[in-house]
Amino acid sequence: MTATLPTESTDAAQASTLRPAWVTDARVASWLRWVCTSAGAGTASRTALAPYDALPTIAVPDSTVEDVAAAVDAARHAQAAWSALPYSARAEVILRFHDLLVERQDEIMDLIQWEMGKARFHAWQEVLQVANLARHYARHGEAYLKPKKVRGAVPVVTSAKEVRVPKGVAGFISPWNYPLYMGVGDLIPAVLAGNAAVGKADPQAPLSMLWARALMAEAGMPEHVWGVVAGDGPSLGEALIDHVDYICFTGSTATGRIVAQRAARRLIGASLELGGKNPSIIRADADLDVAARGVVDASFANTGQMCIHLERIIVHTDVYDEFVVRLRAVTAAQTVGQTFDFSSQVGSLASAAQLEKVSRQVADAVAKGATVLAGGGPRPEVGPYVFAPTILEGVTDDMELCLGETFGPVISIYRATDDEDAIAQANRGKQGLSASIFSKDIAAAEAMAPRIRAGSVNINDGASLAAGSIEAGMGGMGESGLGKRHGSDGITRFTNAQTIVSSKVGPVGPPPGTPVEKFIAMANKQLVVLRRLRVR
Known part of the structure; x- marks a missing residue:
């Protein structure tokens, strides 16, 4: 099922021309019936704008x-x-x-x-x-x-x-x-x-x-x-x-x-x-082609609009220059488009508000001295809310996007002198949702991982492996949240633990006719025996 993009400008008063043909009025009615609204509550509703053409979709009752x-x-x-x-x-x-x-x-x-x-x-x-x-x-x-x-x-x-x-x-x-x-x-x-x-x-x-x-x-x-x-x-x-x-x-x-x-x-x-301001560490021994692909996949997936996407790339200084070359090449190879097939790797931002936020942060960084290595601005010739996959260098603390979540297709790249420096940079800020490490030495990367403040650490992958490991909990540390989805925590969080105890002899205590002092003496002897027998 596909929708056809408009080939010319459309009057803003029109509904979106991208409504799929199978979305009939009858189908829409069958969905809208599930909105909980009072009988006779009136006609109050709201309509979102389709990002591909910035025109209204379908009114949904409030x-x-x-x-x-x-x-x-x-x-x-x-x-x-x-x-x-x-x-x-x-x-x-x-x-x-x-x-x-x-x-x-x-x-x-x-x-x-x-x-x-x-x-x-x-x-x-x-x-x-x-x-x-x-x-x-x-x-x-x-x-x-x-x-x-x-x-x-x-x-x-x-x-x-x-x-x-x-x-x-x-x-x-x-x-x-x-x-x-x-x-x-x-x-x-x-x-x-x-x-x-x-x-x-x-x-x-x-x-x-x-x-x-x-x-x-x-x-x-x-x-x-x-x-x-x-x-x-x-x-x-x-x-x-x-x-x-x-x-x-x-x-x-x-x-x-x-x-x-x-x-x-x-x-x-x-x-x-x-939220997250998720880091990726590129160690000196990393396979740079693998790292470049992994960073691009995790940075620009969903047009950067996912809580676990990478925003800060921390690269060992010995491989920094070569990694930047490969990262720019992989970024340039991304097809940015608005298609209802699989020909585009990067789509649109979701709204004018998202476009404004991303544009503002990048403009602020550039005005304060950051260098654009790729992208850097909107792509209105592609779509109304499209922003080019962007790589920035020279990002400093006075820039809004340094430690503030961008939530768009924008990454900043930094040098690290060694693993200690990389870990220290990764742990900057108060968030701790996701992180990644690229290294040929998996044992060394696994040893580094617990020192990074992040709920999930992906090794030789940007973000998707942890999210896809649904038997393992997924959640954040610090200001990135409380609790876990997935795994056992993902279902037990929706329950209360209840203790049920049973006695075969009724209430436990001194038997009828037994002095309390004698009962306590017997119990104390039992405590001594249990301790000697190492019974927990």
Whole structure:
């Protein structure tokens, strides 16, 4: 399925000409029905602009804060029956969703590109990641949640176990940069754990989430187990935190602080994946061709609009000049375009706001003395929000992009005298989400990795290996967030640990008729014996 780009300018009052042909009015209506809105609430709605032509997509009804409360209430009523199902029954729904997603992936790739502007390969990566997560948690989630037997208070006559129970209703505030992966990938383990969910669709890319919700319904998920609200971010986000039992947020560090503070007032748990200013270390022994490819892939993927993309490249001085030559060559070979096929490696930024931010940061750096080694500015001849893949040298602390997240196709490159210097540079700033090391000596790189403040460290890869290792937790240190997605943490975070203890003899204490002093003396002797026997 493809859409055709306009060959001439289009009047700004028109709707986007890129609407895929298969997106009929009937299909749109089938998605919009999943927006939680009050009956007769009026016609308030908002329409995003398609990045490829800066023209409106499709109007999506606005939810109100009252709609959020109603959606959570409906989810809470649905959660009881959903959690009562065997895990295998919930898993069957997710596996059917997996199959439908793989079968209809062209549809969601079209929508993601239309709403967000990324290259098609990076849209496909969202399909890949969500499919892998669906299979993984459907097959292994029950084992992650398996009751754990522990020793009772009194051997033989008492027993104890720890079980996992769902929190109730989990709330999700997901960003525009990965509307499928972030909108659905975290939700899958939450509902498999027995929770219901309410997700807030980002105003830039609501259709992708609504498409996924319709697909999940086709797979068999009951109507109110997953509710979707759409509209104003701050007001709906606050309302969601005020009603759910757990909040899962992905976004900026500044907003993450607000989410954490509001969740803390209600004493509910929160997982936060926030911003990063991610470094890559190129050691003196690195394969420079591998390093250049890896850096370019991780820096300009998703047009640089991903939390784990590389922004700071720290190169050993002995190989710096040669690495720069190769890095510029690989960067120059990237095809920048707006196509609904796989011919472009770098797509558009998502919005005028993103273009303004990236342009401002690069202009600030250049004005203060940074040197442009590649790119350096917008590409309006390609598209309204396109920015060229950019490499900067000579970035200093007084420049906004030095330690501030750019979230665009821009990297800065630095020299390091040795590994110690490289680690010190990598640990600058307060964020710690992702990092990478390129080296032929994997053992040496693995020894360096724990000294870098980052939730994930990729060796001889820029970012994707850690993100794709879904049995391992993924999250940040420092100001890059709290909690982990993926692995066991990715599902247990949506549960409460409950301890269940049993006694075969009733209450444990002095038997009837036995003096308390005698009971205590017997217990003290037991303590001495257990210590001598090294019993824990």
